[in-house]
Amino acid sequence: MGTARSLRAGEGVPAPLVVRVEDTSDHSTVEYTFTHSPVRIGRSARNDLPLHHRFVSASHGLVEFSPRERSYTDLGSTNGSVLDGAQLAPRVAVPLGPGAELLIGSLRLTFPGAAPVLATGGEDAALESASPSVIRPGGITAVMQQIARAPTLDQAWQDVLFPGSVIGRFELVREIGRGSFGVVFEAEDRQLRRRVAFKAVRPGRTSQVQLRQEQLQKEAEAIAQLTHPNIVTLYDAGTCQSGPYLVLELLRGETLYDAMRRSRLGLSQAIEVAIEIAWALDHAHAAGVVHRDLKPANVFVCSTGAVKVLDFGIASVLGGGDVRAVGTPAYMAPEQWRMGQQEPRTDVYAAAAILCELVTGRLPYRVTRDWSAALEPGARPSVEAPGVPEELAHLLRRALSPDAAERPRDGAEWLAALLAIQERLDRPRPVETSPIDMARRWASRIEWRVALVAAGITAAAGVLLYELLR
Structure with missing residues (x-):
């Protein structure tokens, strides 16, 4: 595929x-x-x-x-x-x-238009002509280095980050979110004349430990280069008086978490949302990137109907704490609880937990802040509910298995399984293309027309006989 x-x-x-x-x-x-x-x-x-x-x-x-x-x-x-x-x-x-x-x-x-051609002029020329919509290689490493050097100064945030302030070419318009990771503003890119999301990253000394991990820097650069319709786009990165910042695509709509709180999604819509998330995982896993904290709050349902995955690994790369511990209890795979190795199957588990919650109205395992039933011997997820087809329940049981080896191996395999189920549940009308099918269809039409003519003749004869005998 x-x-x-x-x-x-x-x-x-x-x-x-x-x-x-x-x-x-x-x-x-x-x-x-x-x-x-x-x-x-x-x-x-x-x-x-x-x-x-x-x-x-x-x-x-x-x-x-x-x-x-x-x-x-x-x-x-x-x-x-x-x-x-x-x-x-x-x-x-x-x-x-x-x-x-x-x-x-x-x-x-x-497909009219020019055929694809090889880029000429070498790597430097290609980078110069590249779209400004994607951050250049090396940009995230520079931000990580700045975070490692910067102390946590909340006063600097208050002095610099407020609606109306101008940082580089970005004018902050209004605050739209705040958390332990940082604060997010809607901003105007005065050079490109577009609205963006300006995320000021909160510096902290704990990131110094992560910065020394070469593999983490490589992953950060891979994250910065992810370009996909189902992943929020990272436009730019830099530093200002308050510290490092990221500039991302501005989205209109609501998180999947908010949508789930407001109303229950139908089966077909839930599967479509899961497929959109799987597209994002397929793309990221092919690039060697694992999300590690996939949850409804990190999935955005745009007002256009598009679904986008947020914070694709950025929180685990730029945030504080041990990267192995990143995750949200309700959607954490057993290997995350055990501080074990995380891989694409970890993301598949979280994606399946989201789909299970969408179609059943509940999480697959009982979970608290510091414990999950998925850690118990012989644990089995609860995926059965009225209206959930058995083939979907079977896939969810696989994807939510405590044993990572039993799950679909990555986003590509998870996506293929979801597409196959969607195809069977929403099977379109087959197209008649063979000569036999066409002959049968025309024979049926001829039989129907002959029957109609015969009925008309019979009715006319009846009327004539009635007139003669009256």
Whole structure:
């Protein structure tokens, strides 16, 4: 299965992807333009390119593009995808060459525009031409070094961080959040003329211990380069009089935690949210990044319907304390409780706990601030509830197993399992394409029309006989 990749240094910036969609049944044509990879295609409105036809699966396919290549992956759809006349195997990325023609039922998708080319000019030229939307390599390490040197001075925050103050090119507009990690403002980027989230990081001496961990610095740089529609974008990082700060994409909407408190999500919506989270995990795990603190409060449901994962590893990298202890009790895997090695399966456990809570209304294990039933011998998660299909319950039992080896190994495997369940629960109408199917359909129509004519003749004869005998 193809996975979305963030742009690497020297790769350059991809040209926008243009997708032309023609419905061959009525010859209508619509063009769409996308600037971020990947582009998800499907019947669900949560897709980047929603196609509201009954023969299109909820999550049908995926287009990935970069300056070097374009590819398409069928996500195991019911009716499949045909590229340049060949039926595609599910979950296998295939190149989209110049003039590529993709068929989904009666829909013809083409990709006009320049084909991807290799970036030229070397790494420095590519970095100079790169979009300002992603922080450059090395930026997070510089912030970590500044945090390690800076004392905790709350007075400096009060003197510098307030609505109306200007820090570099950013003007703080209003405070929108505060916590142990720092304070967040809505801010105006006066150079690019856009609203952003300005997060002032609280310095602390405990970060000095983490700074000496070379692996942690590498992970921090990987986090800074994550670029994905389901992960909040880190735009910039720097320092000011109050200390280090991060500049992130400003989101409108509410956290999944707040949404869950307000109302219960339906089964199909809960699975779609879980799939959006799984897309983020798939991308991050492919880049070698583990979140470690996935929970409803770190998932944001945008007013547009998009779902984004927040604080992807940033808290564990820049925050204080032992990195192994990062986590929220209700969603912590047993290995986190035991201060053991954390890996992608740790994130899968947390994602499954969120989905379990969405579909059952409760957590899979009884948990307190310092204890979880998942630590008991023979522990089994509680995932059964009215309306929860057995195949979903089976997947949740796997993903919530106290034994990490029994869980899906990473975000990619977790995503594939969720997509397969969604496809079976929301199976679209099969497309009749074989000659036998077409013959049967026309025979049925002819039989219906003959029956209708016969009924009409019988009725006319009855009326005539009545007139003659009257």
